[in-house]
Amino acid sequence: MLGAMGCQGRCGGAAAVPAAPGALSEAERRALPGTIVFLSERAGQKDVWRVTPAGEETQVTSAPEDEYPGPPSPDGRTLLVIASGEADGRVFQQLRLQPLAGGPQSQVALHPPRPRARNASWAPDGTWLAAESDAQGFSDVVRVRPQANAVDAQLTNVKAGCFEPAVSPDGTEVACVCSGEGDPEVYVFRADGTGEPRRITTFYLEDRTPQWSPDGKWLAFVSNRERKERVYLVRPDGSDLRALSGGGFAGDEREAAFSPDGRRVAYVARLEDGKSRIWVADVAGGAPVALTDGQHRDDMPAWSPDGKALVFVSERDGDTDLYLMRPDGTGQTRLTTAKGADWLPRWFTPR
Amino acid sequence: MSIFRNPLAAAAAALVLSACGPQAQQNPEAPPAETPSQPSPDTAGSALPRELDPLFAQAAQEFNVPAELLKAVSYAETRWQMIRGEAEFPGQKPAFGLMALRGEDLEQGAALAGVTVEAASTDALSNLRAGAARLSQLATDVNVERGDLAAWAPVVARLSGITNPEAQAEHVHRGVYAVINQGAVALNQDGSVFASLEPVKVEAKFERPQVRAMAAGPDYAAAVWRPSPNYNARPSGSTGDPSMIIIHTCEGSYSSCWSWLTNSASGVSAHYVVNESGSEVSQLVREASRGWHIGATYDCSLNASKECWLNGVSANHFTIGIEHGGYASQTSFPTGQIDASAKLSCDIARDNAIVKDSYHIVAHGRLQPATRTDPGPNWPWSTYISKINSYCGTTTPSGEIIVDSNSANNDASKARFELTGTWTDGYSAGYYGSGYYYAATEAVSAPATFWFYLPTAQTRTVDAWWVAGTNRSTTAPFIAYNAAGSEVGRVSMNQQINGGKWVQLGTYSFSAGWNKVQLSRWTTPGSVVMADAVRVR
Numbered sequence: 001m002l003g004a005m006g007c008q009g010r011c012g013g014a015a016a017v018p019a020a021p022g023a024l025s026e027a028e029r030r031a032l033p034g035t036i037v038f039l040s041e042r043a044g045q046k047d048v049w050r051v052t053p054a055g056e057e058t059q060v061t062s063a064p065e066d067e068y069p070g071p072p073s074p075d076g077r078t079l080l081v082i083a084s085g086e087a088d089g090r091v092f093q094q095l096r097l098q099p100l101a102g103g104p105q106s107q108v109a110l111h112p113p114r115p116r117a118r119n120a121s122w123a124p125d126g127t128w129l130a131a132e133s134d135a136q137g138f139s140d141v142v143r144v145r146p147q148a149n150a151v152d153a154q155l156t157n158v159k160a161g162c163f164e165p166a167v168s169p170d171g172t173e174v175a176c177v178c179s180g181e182g183d184p185e186v187y188v189f190r191a192d193g194t195g196e197p198r199r200i201t202t203f204y205l206e207d208r209t210p211q212w213s214p215d216g217k218w219l220a221f222v223s224n225r226e227r228k229e230r231v232y233l234v235r236p237d238g239s240d241l242r243a244l245s246g247g248g249f250a251g252d253e254r255e256a257a258f259s260p261d262g263r264r265v266a267y268v269a270r271l272e273d274g275k276s277r278i279w280v281a282d283v284a285g286g287a288p289v290a291l292t293d294g295q296h297r298d299d300m301p302a303w304s305p306d307g308k309a310l311v312f313v314s315e316r317d318g319d320t321d322l323y324l325m326r327p328d329g330t331g332q333t334r335l336t337t338a339k340g341a342d343w344l345p346r347w348f349t350p351r
Numbered sequence: 352m353s354i355f356r357n358p359l360a361a362a363a364a365a366l367v368l369s370a371c372g373p374q375a376q377q378n379p380e381a382p383p384a385e386t387p388s389q390p391s392p393d394t395a396g397s398a399l400p401r402e403l404d405p406l407f408a409q410a411a412q413e414f415n416v417p418a419e420l421l422k423a424v425s426y427a428e429t430r431w432q433m434i435r436g437e438a439e440f441p442g443q444k445p446a447f448g449l450m451a452l453r454g455e456d457l458e459q460g461a462a463l464a465g466v467t468v469e470a471a472s473t474d475a476l477s478n479l480r481a482g483a484a485r486l487s488q489l490a491t492d493v494n495v496e497r498g499d500l501a502a503w504a505p506v507v508a509r510l511s512g513i514t515n516p517e518a519q520a521e522h523v524h525r526g527v528y529a530v531i532n533q534g535a536v537a538l539n540q541d542g543s544v545f546a547s548l549e550p551v552k553v554e555a556k557f558e559r560p561q562v563r564a565m566a567a568g569p570d571y572a573a574a575v576w577r578p579s580p581n582y583n584a585r586p587s588g589s590t591g592d593p594s595m596i597i598i599h600t601c602e603g604s605y606s607s608c609w610s611w612l613t614n615s616a617s618g619v620s621a622h623y624v625v626n627e628s629g630s631e632v633s634q635l636v637r638e639a640s641r642g643w644h645i646g647a648t649y650d651c652s653l654n655a656s657k658e659c660w661l662n663g664v665s666a667n668h669f670t671i672g673i674e675h676g677g678y679a680s681q682t683s684f685p686t687g688q689i690d691a692s693a694k695l696s697c698d699i700a701r702d703n704a705i706v707k708d709s710y711h712i713v714a715h716g717r718l719q720p721a722t723r724t725d726p727g728p729n730w731p732w733s734t735y736i737s738k739i740n741s742y743c744g745t746t747t748p749s750g751e752i753i754v755d756s757n758s759a760n761n762d763a764s765k766a767r768f769e770l771t772g773t774w775t776d777g778y779s780a781g782y783y784g785s786g787y788y789y790a791a792t793e794a795v796s797a798p799a800t801f802w803f804y805l806p807t808a809q810t811r812t813v814d815a816w817w818v819a820g821t822n823r824s825t826t827a828p829f830i831a832y833n834a835a836g837s838e839v840g841r842v843s844m845n846q847q848i849n850g851g852k853w854v855q856l857g858t859y860s861f862s863a864g865w866n867k868v869q870l871s872r873w874t875t876p877g878s879v880v881m882a883d884a885v886r887v888r
Contacts, residue, residue, distance in 0.1 A: 160706045203784045226759045238780030
């Protein structure tokens with residue numbers, strides 16, 4: 001509704017100001033913390049690169065197979081990388097650790113290549129990861145130690161599959177999606193593998209992609225229960241379920257990202273013609289606010305560690321590149337410029 | 352119509368990113384499905400003009416090719432979309448542009464038109480000129496009477512790249528010349544004409560497709576059975592039990608697709624191919640057999656028993672593949688094609704007990720992200736999945752209706768929820784859908800009403816769901832009414848027990864129209880009644 005009514009003066013960024021807003025100053029960019037890892041296709045294949053908010057770029061991986069940036073380890077020293085390739089007609093995926101201090105040769109593979117290994121999530125103490133694996137069944141959520149040739153420990157054993165694990169901020173639980181009853185539902189499993197899983201959602205349409213808020217008090221997930229894709233919030237005990245955008249639905253929603261303080265969620269709403277727009281909503285409720293103007297394809301928002309900026313992907317200048325903006329949508333600034341797509345940003349503080 | 356986009360590995364996003372949904376997808380409607388596209392800077396000029404007819408006319412005149420023919424070939428191949436082809440089958444060159452030119456045709460056409468291969472691949476006019484030039488050259492080779500539209504048929508067959516004579520005949524008569532005879536119009540979003548082809552009555556001078564009665568597919572009666580030699584047995588055990596459906600695009604036309612997939616030299620197949628309009632489906636491989644549609648076909652017995660740990664995890668073992676005439680770079684898919692494919696997927700899922708969700712009906716690109724992106728970012732995933740569920744009677748038994756206490760969750764065409772008097776929102780865990788309502792018991796007529804629509808008079812069993820608790824009524828009154836408002840049954844339920852699951856209320860005879868089940872609060876005071884959800888089965 002907000003989108004259809006032109007934001008009612010609530011839009012940030014370009015929508016509120018017809019002319020392009022001023023870019024972030026060099027000083028403001030230098031004051032932003034951390035580093036942003038992203039997927040770049042500038043070399044014609046998919047490699048992981050990193051860039052500082054001020055624009056200094058470094059290549060992180062360079063193997064001939066495609067490499068996607070996964071989540072960084074909690075200590076900020078290591079990046080999880082998902083490699084994906086095809087050899088001798090066999091498709092494979094492989095979780096690898098990429099020490100940020102080391103070169104590409106320092107990579108450690110966690111397991112032999114297999115058809116599917118993905119959606120990894122770190123435990124907060126960095127001693128294990130949860131991931132999707134088909135090594136022992138169609139799709140299980142497994143625990144794996146961050147070391148070479150680690151042995152998977154199955155957390156789930158559901159014939160129709162469990163997917164998209166997310167480790168709770170305190171490391172005691174793993175939220176994921178299981179399809180046991182004919183449609184995907186959100187469950188929470190104990191991280192030590194004991195006890196019965198706790199069912200969070202019950203509805204005959206699809207509930208997917210659970211993510212914990214930083215304080216562990218909410219799970220965000222995407223559901224089509226209203227026959228449109230929408231981001232919902234629910235307590236980790238299954239209570240208080242509601243749509244994040246309240247009455248402000250403006251197109252199929254996806255790519256939700258909690259702010260570091262857990263008070264807000266940035267997300268993307270799909271528009272006509274493949275365009276998309278970034279919004280932000282308060283977890284406490286209230287109308288969502290548009291951060292980008294909806295004239296382009298703007299995707300994949302990710303917060304800076306201090307919550308004072310967002311990085312996102314846009315095609316506004318003809319190529320697919322990373323951009324920065326303030327959390328109110330102002331200061332939209334191009335960050336990467338290399339020819340070839342740059343996408344999948346993850347912003348964190350390295351050690 | 353809009354400019355074409357180069358889909359990135361849409362699937363790739365889903366593969367890595369915990370924040371992405373199940374399909375790459377997503378999303379277009381598919382959500383996850385969505386990763387940014389990357390318009391190549393070099394193709395900026397390929398932004399399709401708002402009107403194609405002058406471009407067709409210019410290219411046709413320059414190379415002395417009938418404009419109708421040029422338009423019809425383009426329509427049959429790409430629906431007048433500027434496609435950027437990708438490899439789908441080993442040995443088949445990717446196709447480009449409005450004319451879907453590939454390989455030698457692309458190179459020769461570009462040379463004859465005096466443009467680079469890059470321009471002929473990515474610029475609309477250059478692509479049309481290259482296509483016209485190539486058609487003209489082929490016409491000269493076989494001495495076509497250029498003024499005779501019908502006489503161009505062998506040239507059309509040649510340009511298609513199809514070698515199977517039956518598929519050539521299908522492509523010529525039911526593809527290109529059918530378009531010429533029927534005409535076609537495509538509009539811009541504002542309603543202005545994007546491209547048009549006036550119908551011309553003409554019979555292609557080309558052998559007609561065989562008139563033999565086509566056999567129905569062994570697993571799907573609505574399919575034409577065109578058996579492919581390219582299959583083998585699924586492995587025994589659970590790894591050979593079909594548990595997923597893989598959605599592909601052919602990166603070419605329907606006829607060329609089934610022709611290639613039934614050619615023993617190709618070494619590839621799919622279980623089904625759905626044509627562009629949805630008017631025809633071919634079955635090539637039995638569902639019980641293992642098709643060769645996804646590039647992971649390892650069998651260690653063929654390789655000195657090396658690396659047998661990979662056995663049983665080939666995606667072909669446990670999947671059923673559906674190809675679709677068209678391209679991963681398409682901006683949209685015809686509604687008829689999506690409908691036909693959804694009906695097919697419903698049938699496959701039902702027969703093989705495949706879960707009908709986004710984790711089991713997936714993009715080729717999701718399972719083979721290193722080298723494939725099909726069916727691309729614009730495959731309408733959420734529409735597709737919901738159509739499958741709708742053709743299969745939502746998720747579970749056909750005709751089941753669920754009325755949730757959150758109206759947003761209900762399909763308004765057959766379920767709605769209404770409150771009379773004051774009820775309070777409840778959000779304790781264990782509810783169905785999103786939350787519930789509760790009210791204190793007292794002697795008032797202020798019920799919660801679960802409405803449901805039946806097209807005919809039916810006897811149905813009704814269940815209710817509530818969150819149990821110690822302050823709940825042990826005699827919560829549920830009363831069923833038919834569409835005329837007459838009571839057809841009532842029952843008292845103990846809401847202190849059996850929470851968080853469906854509890855049967857009874858079986859009643861309802862009438863055609865909007866029937867209802869009411870939860871009354873008129874019972875022993877001092878407790879609450881819980882209105883959460885009702886299921887009619």
